Amino acid sequence: MTRAQIANVDLVKQVNCSAVYRLIDSRGPISRVRIAELSHLAPASVTKITRSLLEQGLIRELEHQASTGGRRAISLTTVTHPFHLVAVKLGREELRLTLYDLSGRAHARHVLPFPRREQDVLLPALHRHIADFIQHEAAGLRLMAVGLVMPGLTDAQAGRVLAHPCYPLAGVPLAERLGASLGLPVFIGNDIRAQALAEHYYGASQDCLDSVLVSVHHGVGAGIITEGRIFKSQGRDVAEIGHIHVDPLGERCDCGNFGCLETMVADAALLRQARHMLDQGYHSSLAEQELTMGALCRAALEQDRLAVNILCQAAERLGQVMAIVINLFNPQRVLLSGALCEAESLVFPIINKAIRHQSLPGFHQGQVLIRARFQDDQTIGGLALVKRGLLEGELLQRIMEQKS
Ligand SMILES: [Zn+2]
Known part of the structure; x- marks a missing residue:
C-alpha cells in the first residue's frame, strides 16, 4: 500500500472507532447488535473495535436478563472514573487548574496569580505550573490530556492562540508547544465556547443537540452548539455577540x-453605571456598601430602584441580542451564565419577553431561558475539550495506540 492509502486506512479506523465509542457513550448500556444497526458497521468490525476498547479499559460489559427472556444479554457502557485530565483556565492575570476524571468529577483545584509577562518567560512559567500541579495532584493516575481554555480568540483546530486579552500569545501554537514539554496531548479553546460544549456534555443542555450559551462577565460572549458540536467557521472562533452594535451614542x-x-451589559459596565448614578446623588442602598455584582443583584431583588432600573435595562438589551441569535440559529435551548443570574427572578422574565417579541414565533415556541449549570466552574470547558478529543477520535486513537 502507498503512504496515502495507509493514512486513509488509519483515518477510517479512527472514524469507525470513534463512532462506536460515541454510541456507547451516548446510548449505553447498548448491545453490540444495536451498535452495528445504528453505526451501519459490519458486526465483525463492531466486535473487533469493542474488543480493543475493552482492552484499554475505556468500556466494560454489563450482563443482564434480556427483555425477551432466555439467555442473558451483554451490553456495553463507558468507563470514566480511572481516566483523568487536567483542565486549565488561562484567565486575566490568574491561572486555574483542576483535576477531573472523565465523569466530570473534580478531584483537586488550584488558583494562582499569573501576572502579565513577556512570551519567553510566559511559556516556561505556564509549563512549570501545570507540571507542578500534575506532580502534586495526579501522580500515579492515568492522565489522558490537558484541556486549556482562555478568553480571547483561538484556532482550536490548529491549537493556536489568535488573541489573548492579557498575554502576548497571538500566533503561538500553544497546544503543540505545551504538548511537547508536558508529554501529553493538549487541546485549547475559547472559554465560553468550551463552556457551551461542557453544558452539552454534562450540564443544562445535555438533552439537546442545538443550544446557545450566552455568558455575561468581564465581556459578553456566546457559544453555539449545532448537531452536538461547537459551531465554528474553518476552525476560527465565532459568536462574538458582545460586539453587536446596540447603541448609536454608546x-x-x-x-x-x-x-x-x-459596553452596556457586561459586569464592569453595570457597575460603572451604578457608580455614575450614585455619584450624581441618586438614592440607593448601594451607597452604603462595596459596589459588586453580588451587591447590585441583591439590592435589585430587595426592590432598590436604582439597582432594578440598571438590571432591567441590561436585560432588555441582552434580550434584544438573544432574539437576533435565536432568529439566526433557532436553537432548542438558550442558557445564560454570569453574575447577573443572581437576580434571575427579575432579569429572566424581561429577557424572555424580549425573546418572545423580537424573534420568530416558530423559533421561540417552548423556548425558555435557563441558567447554565457551570456558573462557578471556570475550568469546566477544559474538560469538555478533552472529552471532544475522545468522542471525535483524535485522542481516542492515541489512547488505543498505547499499550494497555
Ligand atoms: Zn466591541
Whole structure:
C-alpha cells in the first residue's frame, strides 16, 4: 500500500472507532447488535473495535436478563472514573487548574496569580505550573490530556492562540508547544465556547443537540452548539455577540467601535453605571456598601430602584441580542451564565419577553431561558475539550495506540 492509502486506512479506523465509542457513550448500556444497526458497521468490525476498547479499559460489559427472556444479554457502557485530565483556565492575570476524571468529577483545584509577562518567560512559567500541579495532584493516575481554555480568540483546530486579552500569545501554537514539554496531548479553546460544549456534555443542555450559551462577565460572549458540536467557521472562533452594535451614542468598546452590547451589559459596565448614578446623588442602598455584582443583584431583588432600573435595562438589551441569535440559529435551548443570574427572578422574565417579541414565533415556541449549570466552574470547558478529543477520535486513537 502507498503512504496515502495507509493514512486513509488509519483515518477510517479512527472514524469507525470513534463512532462506536460515541454510541456507547451516548446510548449505553447498548448491545453490540444495536451498535452495528445504528453505526451501519459490519458486526465483525463492531466486535473487533469493542474488543480493543475493552482492552484499554475505556468500556466494560454489563450482563443482564434480556427483555425477551432466555439467555442473558451483554451490553456495553463507558468507563470514566480511572481516566483523568487536567483542565486549565488561562484567565486575566490568574491561572486555574483542576483535576477531573472523565465523569466530570473534580478531584483537586488550584488558583494562582499569573501576572502579565513577556512570551519567553510566559511559556516556561505556564509549563512549570501545570507540571507542578500534575506532580502534586495526579501522580500515579492515568492522565489522558490537558484541556486549556482562555478568553480571547483561538484556532482550536490548529491549537493556536489568535488573541489573548492579557498575554502576548497571538500566533503561538500553544497546544503543540505545551504538548511537547508536558508529554501529553493538549487541546485549547475559547472559554465560553468550551463552556457551551461542557453544558452539552454534562450540564443544562445535555438533552439537546442545538443550544446557545450566552455568558455575561468581564465581556459578553456566546457559544453555539449545532448537531452536538461547537459551531465554528474553518476552525476560527465565532459568536462574538458582545460586539453587536446596540447603541448609536454608546461608549467606546475595547474593540475600537462604539455602543457594542458589552459596553452596556457586561459586569464592569453595570457597575460603572451604578457608580455614575450614585455619584450624581441618586438614592440607593448601594451607597452604603462595596459596589459588586453580588451587591447590585441583591439590592435589585430587595426592590432598590436604582439597582432594578440598571438590571432591567441590561436585560432588555441582552434580550434584544438573544432574539437576533435565536432568529439566526433557532436553537432548542438558550442558557445564560454570569453574575447577573443572581437576580434571575427579575432579569429572566424581561429577557424572555424580549425573546418572545423580537424573534420568530416558530423559533421561540417552548423556548425558555435557563441558567447554565457551570456558573462557578471556570475550568469546566477544559474538560469538555478533552472529552471532544475522545468522542471525535483524535485522542481516542492515541489512547488505543498505547499499550494497555
Ligand atoms: Zn466591541
